[in-house]
Amino acid sequence: xxxxxxxxxxxxxxxxxxxxxxxxxxxxxxxxxxxxxxxxxxxxxxxxxxxxxxxxxxxxxxxxxxxxxxxxxxxxxxxxxxxxxxxxxxxxxxxxxxxxxxxxxxxxxxxxxxxxxxxxxxxxxxxxxxxxxxxxxxxxxxxxxxxxxxxxxxxxxxxxxxxxxxxxxxxxxxxxxxxxxxxxxxxxxxxxxxxxxxxxxxxxxxxxxxxxxxxxxxxxxxxxxxxxxxxxxxxxxxxxxxxxxxxxxxxxxxxxxxxxxxxxxxxxxxxxxxxxxxxxxxxxxxxxxxxxxxxxxxxxxxxxxxxxxxxxxxxxxxxxxxxxxxxxxxxxxxxxxxxxxxxxxxxxxxxxxxxxxxxxxxxxxxxxxxxxxxxxxxxxxxxxxxxxxxxxxxxxxxxxxxxxxxxxxxxxxxxxxxxxxxxxxxxxxxxxxxxxxxxxxxxxxxxxxxxxxxxxxxxxxxxxxxxxxxxxxxxxxxxxxxxxxxxxxxxxxxxx
Amino acid sequence: xxxxxxxxxxxxxxxxxxxxxxxxxxxxxxxxxxxxxxxxxxxxxxxxxxxxxxxxxxxxxxxxxxxxxxxxxxxxxxxxxxxxxxxxxxxxxxxxxxxxxxxxxxxxxxxxxxxxxxxxxxxxxxxxxxxxxxxxxxxxxxxxxxxxxxxxxxxxxxxxxxxxxxxxxxxxxxxxxxxxxxxxxxxxxxxxxxxxxxxxxxxxxxxxxxxxxxxxxxxxxxxxxxxxxxxxxxxxxxxxxxxxxxxxxxxxxxxxxxxxxxxxxxxxxxxxxxxxxxxxxxxxxxxxxxxxxxxxxxxxxxxxxxxxxxxxxxxxxxxxxxxxxxxxxxxxxxxxxxxxxxxxxxxxxxxxxxxxx
Numbered sequence: 001x002x003x004x005x006x007x008x009x010x011x012x013x014x015x016x017x018x019x020x021x022x023x024x025x026x027x028x029x030x031x032x033x034x035x036x037x038x039x040x041x042x043x044x045x046x047x048x049x050x051x052x053x054x055x056x057x058x059x060x061x062x063x064x065x066x067x068x069x070x071x072x073x074x075x076x077x078x079x080x081x082x083x084x085x086x087x088x089x090x091x092x093x094x095x096x097x098x099x100x101x102x103x104x105x106x107x108x109x110x111x112x113x114x115x116x117x118x119x120x121x122x123x124x125x126x127x128x129x130x131x132x133x134x135x136x137x138x139x140x141x142x143x144x145x146x147x148x149x150x151x152x153x154x155x156x157x158x159x160x161x162x163x164x165x166x167x168x169x170x171x172x173x174x175x176x177x178x179x180x181x182x183x184x185x186x187x188x189x190x191x192x193x194x195x196x197x198x199x200x201x202x203x204x205x206x207x208x209x210x211x212x213x214x215x216x217x218x219x220x221x222x223x224x225x226x227x228x229x230x231x232x233x234x235x236x237x238x239x240x241x242x243x244x245x246x247x248x249x250x251x252x253x254x255x256x257x258x259x260x261x262x263x264x265x266x267x268x269x270x271x272x273x274x275x276x277x278x279x280x281x282x283x284x285x286x287x288x289x290x291x292x293x294x295x296x297x298x299x300x301x302x303x304x305x306x307x308x309x310x311x312x313x314x315x316x317x318x319x320x321x322x323x324x325x326x327x328x329x330x331x332x333x334x335x336x337x338x339x340x341x342x343x344x345x346x347x348x349x350x351x352x353x354x355x356x357x358x359x360x361x362x363x364x365x366x367x368x369x370x371x372x373x374x375x376x377x378x379x380x381x382x383x384x385x386x387x388x389x390x391x392x393x394x395x396x397x398x399x400x401x402x403x404x405x406x407x408x409x410x411x412x413x414x415x416x417x418x419x420x421x422x423x424x425x426x427x428x429x430x431x432x433x434x435x436x437x438x439x440x441x442x443x444x445x446x447x448x449x450x451x452x453x454x455x456x457x458x459x460x461x462x463x464x465x466x467x468x469x470x471x472x473x474x475x476x477x478x479x480x481x482x483x484x485x486x487x488x489x490x491x492x493x494x495x496x
Numbered sequence: 497x498x499x500x501x502x503x504x505x506x507x508x509x510x511x512x513x514x515x516x517x518x519x520x521x522x523x524x525x526x527x528x529x530x531x532x533x534x535x536x537x538x539x540x541x542x543x544x545x546x547x548x549x550x551x552x553x554x555x556x557x558x559x560x561x562x563x564x565x566x567x568x569x570x571x572x573x574x575x576x577x578x579x580x581x582x583x584x585x586x587x588x589x590x591x592x593x594x595x596x597x598x599x600x601x602x603x604x605x606x607x608x609x610x611x612x613x614x615x616x617x618x619x620x621x622x623x624x625x626x627x628x629x630x631x632x633x634x635x636x637x638x639x640x641x642x643x644x645x646x647x648x649x650x651x652x653x654x655x656x657x658x659x660x661x662x663x664x665x666x667x668x669x670x671x672x673x674x675x676x677x678x679x680x681x682x683x684x685x686x687x688x689x690x691x692x693x694x695x696x697x698x699x700x701x702x703x704x705x706x707x708x709x710x711x712x713x714x715x716x717x718x719x720x721x722x723x724x725x726x727x728x729x730x731x732x733x734x735x736x737x738x739x740x741x742x743x744x745x746x747x748x749x750x751x752x753x754x755x756x757x758x759x760x761x762x763x764x765x766x767x768x769x770x771x772x773x774x775x776x777x778x779x780x781x782x783x784x785x786x787x788x789x790x791x792x793x794x795x796x797x798x799x800x801x802x803x804x805x806x807x808x809x810x811x812x813x814x815x816x817x818x819x820x821x822x823x824x825x826x827x828x829x830x831x832x833x834x835x836x837x838x839x840x841x842x843x844x845x846x847x848x849x850x851x852x853x
Contacts, residue, residue, distance in 0.1 A: 115690045116766040139694065160639050171637065173646065174614050189826045195762040195805030196602065196783050197650065199821040200831055200850070202613050205646035209639045226605070226696045249550040255573050255667035295696055297718030354635040356551055386636035426637035434640070441640055445627045450641050452837030456830050469641065 010054055011097060014077075018055050018099065021071050026064055032056040041100045044085040044092040045147075048349075048397070049432055053080070053094030060105040062182075062218050069216060070186030072099055078462045079184065081212040083123060083155030086147045088350060089431030091158060091211045091467055103154050106218060109133050117224045118177060118194060123154020123217045127161075130222060139224040142169035145427070146335045154217045160209030162427040164260045164334065165291075167385035169225065171427070173208040178221040181207075184463045189215055206453065211429050213464045214457040228293035231259060232303055233327050236310045237284035237317040241265055244286035245360035247313035248384045251290065252357075254309045256302060260291040261385030262334050265364075268341070268379035268392075269333075275340035278333025279326075281317050288315075288384065289330055337381045338392070345377075345394035349406050353417030354388045354426035366416050367391050374405040388426035389417070415440060430468045438468075439475030447472065499541050502657060506536070506843060507626035515846040518653040520559055521586020524595050526811055528652055528848040529819050538590055541659055544568055546634065553617060553634050554665050558590025558658040565589050569665055577666045578602060578612050581745050590658040593619075596650020599745035600701035600712070603765070603780035605693050609700075612663075613649035620660035621648060624839025634662045647834075653845040654853050655838040669700070669714035671721075674737030677729035680707040682769040686782045690766050693781045697723045703744050704778040705751060712741060744779065747811075751777045756789035757813030759796050763805030770799050786810075793817035820849060828852070 015033055022031045032038050033055050042050045054077075059065045072079045078098035085092055094100040106122035109130065113119070114137050119130055127148040131140040144163035145151055151161070156172045157179055169175070178192040192204035207214050238244040244263055251258060264272070264287055269280040280287055290310065292302040307318055321327035333340075341348045355363050364380065371378050377394045393409050395402040414424045414437045424430070424437040438447070450469040454461065470478075497505065509516045515533030525531060542559040549572040556565055562582055569575055579599030580592040598611045618632030621644075632638055632645035645662075648655060679685040685704050692699055698715030710732070713723045724731065732740070743749035752758065754775050761770060765782035774789020787796065793809065794817075800807035806821035823831060828850075835842070835853045847853070 113766070114694065115687070116764050117690075117694050118764075137694075160643070162637055167636070170610075170614065173643065174610060183826065187826050189830075193762075193805070194764040195803075196780065197596070197611060197762055199806050199808075200823050200827060201651055201655075201834060202596075202647050202649060203827065203830065205613055205643050205649075209643050214642075226694055228696050252552060253550040255670070257666065294698075294716070295719045295722055297722050298698075298716040301716045301718045354637045356548075356553075356635060358548065358551060383637070388635075388637045421633065422635050423633055423638040423640045425640050426635070427639055429639055430641070438640060443629070446629050446631065446641075449623070449629060449644070449837060453642050453644070453834065456833035456837055459833075 014097065015054050018072070018075060018077055021075065022055070022057055022068060025067050026057070026059065030058040030060065032058070038100070041082065041094055041102070044082070044087045044090060046088050046090040046431065046433055049090045049093050051094050051096055053100035054097050056100045056102060058102050058105060065101070065216060065218055066182050066186040066188070068099065068101060069182050069184055073185050073460065073462060076460065076462065078465050080464050081158070081216050083152035083158070084126065084150055086151040087155060087159060087429065087431065088352070089425065089429040089433040091429050091431035091464070093432050093467075095466070101216065103217070106154070110219065112137070114139070116194070118221055119224055120219060120221050121153055122219060123157070124152050127151050127153055127156055134224055135227070138227050140227050141175065141222050142225050143172050143175055146338065153220050153222065157208055157217055157220055158210065158212040159427065159429045162383065162386070162388065164262055164331070164383065167261060168257050168259045173205060175223045176204070176208060176220055177223055179204060179207055179217050180219040181215040181217040183215050184458045184460065191215075194221060211431060211464060211468045213454055213468060216463070228259070230296045230299045231291060231293035231327060232299055233260070233289055233291040233321045233330050234303065234306055234310065235280065235319045235330055236288040236290060236315040237281040238286045238288070238314060239284065239316050241286040241364050242361045243314045244288055245357070245364070245384070247288060247310050247315065248360070249357060250309050250313045251306060252385070254305065256305060256309070258290050258306065258385060259293040260289060262289040263287070263382040263384040264334065264337065265380040267377065268337055268381050271344050271379055272333045272337055272340040275343055276333045276336045278329055280333060284316065289334055334381065341379055341392045341394065346396040346398070349393040349395065349410055350428070351389065351391045351393070351410055351413055352425045352428040353414055353422055354386070355417050355420045355422035357384070357387045359420040359422070360384070363389065363416060363420060367413060370409050370412055374409045376402070376405055376409055378409070383426070386426070387422065411437070432467055435468070435470045435474065436478040438470050439478050444472055444475070447475070497537055497540050499659060502536065502538070502541065502622055502659070503626050503628065506622055506624065506657070509843045510624055510626065510841040513841060514843070516843050518594070518657050518844055520588030520591035521561070521584060523582060523584030523587040524591055527595060529815055529851070530847060532846045532848070536657065538588065538657060545660060547572070549574060551634070552636070552665055553662055555634055555660060555662040556589050557660050558588060560589045562587040562589050562592055570668070573668050574665045575668050576663065577609055577615055579745060580612065581747070583746065589661060593649050593658055593661050594651065594653040600703070600741055600779060603702070603783055604700040605697065605781070611649070613646040615664045616645045616649050616661065617664055618662040619645045619648050619658055621656040622659050623656045624841055624843045628659065632662065636664065652849040654835060654849050656844065669698070671717040672712065672714040672734070672737075673720050673724050674732040674740065675711045675713070675724060675727055675729040676732055677709045677711070677727070678707060679704070679709050685709055686766065686769065686778065689781045692727070693765065697726070699781070701741055701744070702779060702781050705776070710740060712737070751775065751786070751788065754788040757809060758811040759787040759791070760808045760810040761785040761787055761796065761800045761805060763800065763803040767803035767805065770803065772796060772799050797821065823850065
């Protein structure tokens with residue numbers, strides 16, 4: 001939305017210069033510039049924004065990555081790294097005057113250390129492929145974004161991806177031990193360590209979730225955890241979303257950390273049930289998926305406690321999975337929520353705000369008001385355990401008015417998340433999509449510090465520029481500024 | 497000194513090129529390189545700002561005593577999951593975050609655990625220009641902007657004053673049991689710790705010294721019982737167990753009174769026993785090796801590096817060898833630029849971490 005029109009003409013001289021420089025050390029087939037070759041890279045999972053890159057580079061060795069970066073740095077050419085291209089915030093949106101650096105060929109699992117419970121993998125390895133490769137060892141990689149069959153670990157590092165099990169097992173940042181990569185200058189650098197607490201500042205924490213703006217990842221060491229002996233999920237039905245929200249608080253308040261705690265409203269379950277027969281209660285106003293995992297004894301005890309709490313919280317129906325097949329089926333429905341919604345509407349727009357859990361009813365009531373205000377439907381799926389919302393606005397992109405209304409709808413919801421003490425993005429990233437709302441969430445001095453942090457890694461600002469952190473100028477254009485204590489920052493700047 | 501007083505003091509120090517030594521209770525004055533500058537006392541900026549047990553989040557002012565934070569959490573049946581050492585009665589939550597140290601629970605295998613940085617959700621920071629900046633927040637998942645809050649954890653007060661911090665907290669496990677086992681061969685003990693780490697067992701602490709292994713199991717009653725049966729060994733009385741783990745965390749255990757300097761050697765958990773002179777104590781499932789004695793610093797660092805880790809001169813010894821392991825040139829350059837971004841006049845804790853910062 002507000003898709004940049006894209007420069008109509010490529011600077012052919014610049015393009016020829018960059019292609020020639022890269023082809024000095026790369027095979028011709030790995031440096032693409034013809035429109036029919038570069039077009040497939042024009043967007044990531046957020047297809048509302050498109051831009052054909054000037055050049056696509058497909059390195060197959062680390063030495064090539066280093067030289068591509070050094071070359072672009074010397075020529076002042078921006079570089080946008082790309083993993084599997086499943087990102088939902090336009091983080092891998094190319095630049096018309098830049099190089100799109102695809103790490104797709106870095107797709108090997110380099111080693112698995114069973115005793116230390118770690119795996120060294122290249123960034124193009126799919127999230128799920130790691131767990132599949134170590135399943136026979138009784139281990140798995142815990143963060144499981146819904147796109148895990150397709151998304152790559154390099155992208156997960158860039159976005160600090162979560163998933164349905166991160167309340168108990170943590171996000172990418174909690175499950176990655178070390179990232180090896182290259183700076184924009186083409187110098188090798190390592191963040192974190194296989195030993196705890198690497199010396200110096202925690203640069204790994206800065207790099208994870210940095211949307212590919214600080215360094216280019218070529219290797220990731222992940223922590224593997226023992227696969228629980230048993231897992232069971234409860235499907236709990238509620239006759240109001242408020243009761244379901246209160247039940248979430250009651251479960252946590254009882255001292256239970258479920259392995260997964262998800263909520264779906266009636267519109268979402270209806271869409272999913274047509275697509276995947278997950279066995280959801282279609283009469284319920286909201287359902288919760290509440291999972292326990294651990295030893296058989298632990299799960300039996302915890303499921304009992306969960307059922308008691310959910311029952312006291314007014315659940316109208318409680319069903320516990322009785323087999324692994326039943327459990328996986330219950331999750332298949334949740335993980336298919338986005339494609340399922342995609343079937344009932346020509347387009348959908350997914351939001352990713354996070355709020356303090358106690359504000360759940362407030363935000364859901366607000367979303368219902370917005371549905372009426374903009375005349376658009378919005379089913380809700382929700383990582384209830386950690387307060388991360390995924391409202392899905394249904395619209396038809398062929399109708400410019402609907403597109404516009406969707407944009408306004410989403411903007412209002414994101415600003416409401418900030419007002420409720422939350423954030424505009426819990427796990428999908430800011431990218432290009434939510435960059436305007438960053439002006440509201442952060443004060444100018446905070447944005448300035450973010451820019452200085454980027455400059456510490458990339459002084460020329462060439463690595464994935466224009467994402468994540470807005471310029472002060474852009475914030476002035478957006479017209480909605482961060483206000484703290486009633487004082488508008490930078491009153492001297494013109495407003496548009 | 498109040499919040500506003502801190503802001504004024506920092507602005508004034510920056511304007512006059514003076515250094516400030518950020519200090520809470522002073523319980524960790526021994527840690528890091530030399531202390532430089534006038535004390536900037538954070539203790540008046542104190543108090544718990546918010547704690548709603550069902551949100552699993554606690555927000556406190558940086559000068560709040562760590563003991564107060566732990567009391568409030570305990571009353572709600574919760575805890576700081578990284579079990580931070582106090583090292584003295586005055587320890588503050590801001591100091592704990594700045595030092596970035598975790599206790600025995602750091603390497604727990606049930607659910608996700610880890611260091612302080614794994615639980616920091618947001619900070620309000622006073623930077624070297626005297627600006628009050630807020631990063632992160634009070635929610636579990638937040639990827640807006642760079643993760644400055646986690647970067648602050650363990651930065652030794654060199655990037656700013658922690659005015660306020662929000663932490664993810666967890667419920668206390670309902671049941672606990674500590675076991676003692678005899679494992680005379682250190683190599684075998686490390687193998688065994690890693691083997692257990694790969695099993696779905698609720699291990700939340702381990703300590704191995706001189707053939708004697710202590711293990712703490714915590715979780716659901718039934719899981720703890722089942723794990724105790726599986727592992728064997730001798731069960732330690734609850735009060736003695738609690739005292740033992742406190743001794744590990746606070747370094748009041750007799751091991752830490754042995755003569756010589758105390759080195760903290762962090763290695764991959766599977767590293768074989770370090771070939772270094774002096775007494776060794778192994779924690780964190782093999783990933784932390786405390787070394788007490790007079791081993792040559794260069795030898796300790798070489799051995800740590802060979803094992804894939806790094807060594808910190810934790811207490812005593814000659815700090816001239818460098819308390820923290822030196823950074824490579826690329827990272828040193830990034831560090832210097834980060835320091836300049838947060839604290840251009842080098843007001844805070846000058847040289848406390850590395851001479852250039």
